[in-house]
Amino acid sequence: MPSKVRIISPKELENMHTGSLMSRRKALLACEESLDVSDRDENYQVETGYIEFKQSSEWKQAYRELKAVLDVRENWSRSKLKR
Numbered sequence: 001m002p003s004k005v006r007i008i009s010p011k012e013l014e015n016m017h018t019g020s021l022m023s024r025r026k027a028l029l030a031c032e033e034s035l036d037v038s039d040r041d042e043n044y045q046v047e048t049g050y051i052e053f054k055q056s057s058e059w060k061q062a063y064r065e066l067k068a069v070l071d072v073r074e075n076w077s078r079s080k081l082k083r
Helices: 010-014 018-029 057-071
Strands: none
């Protein structure tokens, strides 16, 4: 099933445990590429406040912010974020 990820602030990300951040990363990576290649109806509207497609600017921003938080975690290896 395609992923649907709630949009949260960078401050909220900073307050999350590393395991929760990794779960969020997994959910972001599970999002569909775009509505064009999705099996959803062409009139489908993404619910406000959520990310469903990697092609969206929201997905790109959320993933960038997530990586920034993980990059400064002491117990996290950056080699695991090469995606």
